[in-house]
Amino acid sequence: MPRPIVVVADHLAVTGGSARVAVESALGLAAAGHRVTCVGGSGTPDPRLAAAGIAARIVAPKGGGRLDAIWNARAGRAVAQALAEAGPGAIAHVHSWGQSLSGAALAAIRDADTVGVVTLHDYLSVCPNGTFFDFSAGAICTRKPLSGACIARACDAKPYPFKLMRLARHAATHRVGRLFEACPDAIVLSALHRDAIAPHVPAHVRLHRVGNPIDVRAPDGPPSPRAADAPFLFVGRLTPEKGAIVLARAAAQAGLPVAFVGDGPEAGAVREAAPHAQMLGWQPPERVSELMAQARALVFPSLWYEGQPLVVLEAQALGTPAVVSDACAARDAVRDGETGMVVPAGDVDALADRLRRLAQEPDLASRLGAAAEAAFRADPPSLPAHVAALETVYEVAFAEQAGDGAGETAGAKAHRRAARERAVAAKAG
Structure with a gap:
């Protein structure tokens, strides 16, 4: 049923x-008949929101910088006001x-006694x-989050003071904002994503698997031969966890473009x-699609638990095979x-071997690409x-949360009851 959604x-x-x-x-949701409002933290909203009749409230920064996080x-x-208006x-x-x-923002959801999904x-x-x-x-x-070993470890990409800031943010999220009391229904993107998160969330949290949408136009006519x-x-950020250096070394070892x-x-x-690599920088989406369609294969050598790498699905939609690491959800x-x-994460020799094989056996690359496109088209992750x-998730969340579902903790239930009582008292007054 259509609902107001913030x-x-x-x-x-x-x-x-x-x-x-979030935007798409x-x-x-608005196209499906729901009344949607958005609250954002900074920047100018995507103009498509206003064109669709979606009100967007921006919390303009006032110089708080990292403290705002x-x-x-x-x-x-702002969130409380949007929920009241909804x-x-x-x-x-x-x-x-x-x-x-x-x-x-999380505390506002919890205090409003509103059904929350994250x-x-x-x-x-x-x-x-x-x-x-x-x-x-x-x-x-593999350290337990917020254990002594976690807190002491300078694991961040930036100096340790940034880790301290992130620890403070984490404490505010859970001890004050109480994320999983505000949003006891949580969406994960893939099986790997769920398996990595599940051991670290409270028992009452319901995990729902919903992949992200992707819109890739099918090429006109048969694909051109590579x-x-x-x-x-x-395709992606050139940062350590993305594994671009692994591909660079493998391509150099194999002597391949x-x-x-x-x-x-x-x-x-x-x-x-x-x-010898082509360093193309960031490119417009249309140009990225052209490059994908012309490539021998997309390589996704990520070293971390990436939840749902959309670039792999984009390549498959274009009939380009992907070589991916076993550390991320692309597998x-x-x-x-x-x-x-699929190759072991960080293994330069194994990746170089796969690249050589695809270069030496163009029919193999074509066969893999055709099968990848067929699999994508059979069940496209459309909007x-x-x-x-x-x-479906919203209906489950509404039934469980609005009805004081059995899955919630006693503390969460008590908080929701108190919020309802405050709301009733305020209206009576």
């Missing part, structure tokens, strides 16, 4: 994956809060740096490891040897399908 996200312009999903799901009282007031039956759907909205786009809900990745070691972190010297392609779309602090190291989207290849899955 979408909460740090950014309401497409500045990254979670922001894109808001548009899809720890506790932004203005954001809490009226009875509203659902708050949180996509992000860690950069500007803070735990204050999409866990990364691991910020359970890991202070949000990645389960130790940047000092260049490897996945050139004999078609490069292998990387490679192109990198993106930029970041590892750009110099990538260029040094593979002097869930690839059947090794059938629709692509309407995404919205339908969200509506």
Whole structure:
């Protein structure tokens, strides 16, 4: 049934994956008949929101800087006002809060006695740096979040004082904002994402698997044959956890052409490891699609628990096979040897071997690409399908939370009862 929905996200312009999903799901929900309002933390809202009749309230920054990420009282007031205006039956759907909205936005949802749902786009809900990745070691972190070993470890990509700030943000999110009391229904993006998060959330939290939507136009006519010297392609930030340096070394070892779309602090190291590489920087989406369609294969060598790498699905939609690491959720989207290849994360020799094979056997690359495209088209992760899955989650959340469902903790139930009593008293007064 149509409901008032308040979408909460740090950014309401497409500045990254979670922001894109927040904006596009808001548009899809509005198209499905829901009354959608958005609250964002900074920037100018995507103009498509206003065109669709979606009101967007921005909590303009006032110089708080990083302190806003720890506790932004203005954001809490903005969310509270949006929920009050939404009226009875509203659902708050949180996509992000860690950069500007803070735990204050979560506290507003909890205090309003509103049904809350959160999409866990990364691991910020359970890991202070949000990645389960130790940047000092260049490897996945297996320490228990907030244990003594976790707190003491300088795992962040930045100096240790930034880790302290992230610890403070984490404490505010859980001890004051009480994320999982505000939003006991949480969306994960993939099986790997669920398995990484599940051990670290309270028992009452209901985890729902809903993949992100993707819209890739099918190419007109049959795909053009790949050139004999078609490069292998990387698309993404050039940061340590993305593993671009692994691909650079593998391509250099195999003596094969490679192109990198993106930029970041590892750009110099990538260029040094593979002097022959094409360093293309960031490109418009249309150009990225062209490069994907022309590539020998997309390579996704991520070293961390990436929840749902959309670039792999985009390549598959274009008939380009993907070579992915076994550390990230891209492995869930690839059947090794059938629709692509899966390699051990960080293994330069293994990756170089797969690249050589694809270069030496063009028929293999074509077969894998065709199978990948067929698998994608058989069950495309479209926006309407995404919205339908969200509506199912909302109905479960509403039945459980609005009805004091058995899954909630006693503390959460008591808090909701008290909030309802305060609301009744305020109206009576």
